[in-house]
Amino acid sequence: MKNIPVSALIGLFFTALYFLAAIFAPLLAPYGMAEVVGDVWEPSSAEFLLGTDNIGRDLLTRMIYGGRTTIFIATMATVISFTTGSILGIFAAVSGGWIDQCLSRFVDLIMSIPTLIFALVVLSVTPVTVPMLILVMGLLDSTRVYRLARAVAVDIEVMDFVEAARLRGERTAWIIFREILPNALSPLVAEMGLRFIFMVLFVSTLSFLGLGVQPPEADWGGIVKENKDGIVYGIPAALIPAFAIATLAISVNLVADWVLNRTTSLKGGRG
């Protein structure tokens, strides 16, 4: 562990901080999540470390609970987008022919519609619940993972060891999970960090537009929305969640960079 670069250490520290805060939110938060405890937009004080929000709730508490929601949704959506995207992508590369054509053209079709607009349309006709949000975000984003996974797998698929496995009579599942996936993992892991950040931004955007997490549930995008009017009066409440989103994005990327460097120099690593 001595060889971790400083940038990765900083990234790890902040990522861990945010994740721990999310996990232990009920223990850390000084007040209840939707509890009105003070005046509107009180400045920071010993009582309210970050001040209060537009209806007098403690902003620190809102931030901690909001981080919990945002990070949970982003994580679950990333998991969904990764499993579907990479498995379908490698499957398309291994199968080739019309299966590959159908899947790829379908993905092209989805990608040709701006993701945000697509999500807004879907969410405006379906009930906006957290599982629904995760599913929509995960599936929409899996098209991007599919593209990457397919491109990487096509490269590996032409190698002799895959041909050897085919000639041995192996099933497609073995070829995907045992021959190709281990060799495709390092670019995919690096991409995962990036996708996670896009998910954070995506869910924040949706909440800001009112189609994401519904009040009184807190989330970072929602907090920006609730407090945005304060900016006109010089009240920085809306900037705090924005700052949190930015630092999380940067620190996760620092970690992803390091992971990418490490995995490519692993035993037998590609690249």
Add this chain to the structure above:
Amino acid sequence: MSEPLLKVRDLKIGATVYPPGEKPHDIEIVHGVSFDLMPGKVLGLIGESGAGKSTIGLSSMAYGRGGVKITGGEVWVNGRDILKSKLGDIRKLRGGEVTYVSQSAAASFNPAKTIMEQVIEASVEQGKFSRRNAEARARALFAKLGLPDPDNIGSRYPHQVSGGQLQRCMTALALCPEPDLVVFDEPTTALDVTTQIDVLMAIKEAIRDTGVAALYITHDLAVVAQVSDDIMVLRNGDMVEYGSVDQIINRPQEEYTQALVSVRSIEHEEKSPTAEPVLSVRNITARYKGTKFDVLHNVNVDLYPGQTLAVVGESGSGKSTLARVITGLLPPREGEISFAGRTLTPDFKHRTREDLRELQMIYQMADVAMNPRQTVGTIIGRPLEFYFGLRGAEKKKRIIELLDEIELGEKFIDRYPAELSGGQKQRVCIARALAAKPKMIICDEVTSALDPLVADGILKLLLNLQKIENVAYLFITHDLATVRAISDNIAVMYKGKVQRYGGKTQVLSPPFDDYTDLLLSSVPEMRLGWLEEVIANRKMESAGN
């Protein structure tokens, strides 16, 4: 006596290595090599991969490739120690006084520029010639190197000429600025044998006519014997032996040089056909999907149990396609294949597990034939598990047996492919094929990526295993020395047809057809004056021209 053109004293070269699972550290790859090269002489540097021959060659341009550093010693060119020179002076040296011909011309030429532009670039850039004079000089060199249409070939792009021609263009590129020294780094290794001798002859004549000095780097002693005045034998960064060509070839002093000279000394008695053939290829005609051109025409060959059929030919002759048809990767257009008394389904996807098991394959590039993320134990163990359902201790016992058979042993079981040498990788691939207990193994150029001595070891192993397991080999190769060493029957392929087919002695004895004659005579022989003799006597132009 005049001053040497290139004087290398106690040259030490280091590099940083990144062994898997360990910290990167510095190693020395050349340990104090010294030699002199007189103007107009040719010195051959010979050795296996990792001997440091290319690294030494490039040091004469004060260059270290990819993380390689010159750590000590002196390199004098024309009376200057270039290792102490300033970058500006070195820039004048490279491409001016010393030039370089690389192994793969196809990868070294810029595909977006014409050949002429690239040939004259260094001369013009160095201010040695005006553009006009440089072009005239390039045309004269094209003619001297025997390129067709020397006046216009320069206006073509690299992909518009053949591999052998491009390698000659590269030689023209190196000779154009009138250098004092040319470094030839394996210039003919990537070419077919029949093309190789033309390029070799062209290089030899060009060196003689221009009076340039050269370092000729190769792993093939027979090739270097044709063009050099002196030879230096290298191994693991040390000089093993240094002497005139005559002395090295005819009276090698060191044990290692003797081994190099007498490589391919395997004696193999031809076996006559026994029993029924294990594989019969009948009237196979095949083409690749989406093309209108047959790659194989009406091919008929038989392979007998426990014997070896060698399929020989140049690149593009269809020999690897034949292997793809037999394995079922490319279903043929016409014809049929019977294997072990059964007719094989054309597409491998519909073949029974038994058919797949009994027909195994070993590939040319062992490092891409194994999954880099699996250990040797997993790689060899999978066929055992897949075909015979072996598990746990039973499987491990069999893996160790196989590792012993390929002369590696139990300690290799947990290694990854990246931790093996080229020869060891190929051995593991052999073990994987054997694990299936096949009746027949297709060996697709299995030794062509290996050093001669390592390749020799692999061939001996294959022959031994054939005796023990009674497995038949379909041996695809372009190397006739290999064919002589191991085959019982030979099929010579030319443009998708079997040109000559029969027992080894019959195929390799006269009277020959023109193509077999060309192929046989093109194999470099380890004696002086062989090259001139062949060029004078041959009946047919090689396909690469």
